[in-house]
Amino acid sequence: MEVIKNLLSSQSFLGAIFSTIFIIGLGYYLRKKNKVSDQTAKGLTAVLMTVSLPALAFKSFMTDNKGQGLDAVKVLVFGFVAYLILIGLSFLFKFKYKGDKLKVVRNLTIFGSTTFFGIPIISGFSSQFPNGVLYANLFNIAYRVFLYSYCYIALSGMKFEKKNLKQILLNPIIIATFVGLLIWVTQGISPKTTIGENTYSIFRLDKTAPWFMQGVGYLAALASPLAWLAIGMTLAKISLKDASRDKDVWIYVAIKQVIVPAIFLGIVLALRAVNLLPTDASVAFSIIIMLATPPATVAVGYAISFDKEPVFASNASLVSTVVSVFALIVWIFILNLV
Secondary structure, three states, X not given: OHHHHHHHOOHHHHHHHHHHHXXXXXXXHHHHOOOOOHHHHHHHHHHHHHHHHHHHHHHHOOOOXXXXXXXXXXXXXXXXXXXXXXXXXXXXXXXXXXXXXXXXXXXXXXXXXXXHHHHHHHHHOOOOOOOHHHHHHHHHHHHHHHHHHHHHHHHHOOOOOHHHHHHHHOOHHHXXXXXXXXXXXXXXXXXXXXXXXXXXXXXXXXXXXXXXXHHHHHHHHOHHHHHHHHHHHHHOOOOXXXXXXXXXXXXXXXXXXXXXXXXXXXXXXXXXXXXXXXXXXXXXXXXXXXXXXOXXXXXXXXXXXXXXXXXXXXXXXXXXXXXXXXXXXXXXXXXXXX
């Protein structure tokens, strides 16, 4: 009870929860009342994906690794293992669905909106989980590899093409993540400079070029509010009443946002116990929040583009996004207790 009391009295915890709901609600209101145009959400999303989230990813690596190089490798490898597990588990849908519905349900379950939805929320809890964004970006590398390969092949029926490889490698977030990761893991062997009484790698730009990182920091700080505003504006465009009439949508939502995170919470805790994952609470927090997100917009876009149950994909995306606002709060509460 003391833990719950402390959590509910934590101003940073309550502030992050309120900020999420308030800014999403503000975006919903602005679009619903036509205070902003339909193109505003698209513009915010473009800035978020090409500028703010890459800045947030890069900034998260501007810290001492303090011997955490092995922890980074563990999280990176677990990302690939986790998505292979998800792909395997998704075949259980064969007992209920067939054909295109099976393909869509499987891929919307495997691929959540980790970049657009998950990382901004994780960033909002940086005071409690300071390494959350760093580990989230490492875990997310596998997500992008499978999203632009496995998901594309499954929903398009085509073979993997070079353009998908280009999408993976030239994505601004992936570039920022790999550059930041390289700087982070090579701090011990890179050229050094002395600042005050401390010695740093010359590539620790937060120390050697603070004027540059201040600009990056401003852009990174935009990620969460931009994402939440865009989510609210998007929700205002679709009828929740119509979308919620589909029983299969609710089955999907329960599995995506309750069962899958619960399974992986057990896996993460078990791997922590045998030292196969770091004991840093930021690791468990970031992984579970990423897996509890609504379906990836790219996966939904594939389903619509290739005419694979487009109505179901759209309805599942809408209902799951609304439910996730509250489901993620529950998971955040549980993870703080754990």
